[in-house]
Every structure is written in structure tokens, then in C-alpha cells.
Amino acid sequence: MEEKFIAAWEANREKAAAIGVRMRPLDLKDAKRLLSGSRLSDGFQELADKGQLKLSLEALAVDQRFTSLFTDREANEALSRLLEAGYRF
Numbered sequence: 001m002e003e004k005f006i007a008a009w010e011a012n013r014e015k016a017a018a019i020g021v022r023m024r025p026l027d028l029k030d031a032k033r034l035l036s037g038s039r040l041s042d043g044f045q046e047l048a049d050k051g052q053l054k055l056s057l058e059a060l061a062v063d064q065r066f067t068s069l070f071t072d073r074e075a076n077e078a079l080s081r082l083l084e085a086g087y088r089f
Helices: 002-018 028-036 044-049 057-062 072-084
Strands: none
Touching: 002 028, 002 057, 028 057, 028 072, 057 072
């Protein structure tokens, strides 16, 4: 499952780059660390400004394909960030 998550993140990074948003490569450990802190993931605000939060780390963390990889706290943080930014599911 972790490999699929990384592949999905890489695909999202490519799509984001195509619209001018740069995001760093991440492994699952980095993703979990970002969702445990108060710092937004790379490109989050730029993606929000472009209406493309679906490409964010936060959106992947709450994607039903990957929820088993994250703790409830990490998933709730991701969801909170998305909702605060006006993300529509």
C-alpha cells in the first residue's frame, strides 16, 4: 500500500508541476511528519489558490485508498486543513 501511496504522490507532483506548483518528493515517514505538525505541505497554499487541492498531500491522506496508512490524528489534521481552505469533496 505504501508503494501505491508514493506512486500517487509522484503523479500528483507531476500534475502540480504542470500548473506551476513545485512539491518535494516524500516518503510515508515524511508525509506522516508533515501531518503531525502545524506546517502545511509543500504547495498547499498555491494549490488552494488554483483550486487544485485534490493534488495535495492532505487530500491523499484522506483518500479512502490510503487512510489505513495514517493515524486518526493525522487524517483529522489533513481533513481540517482541507476544510479550512474550502476544499469540496
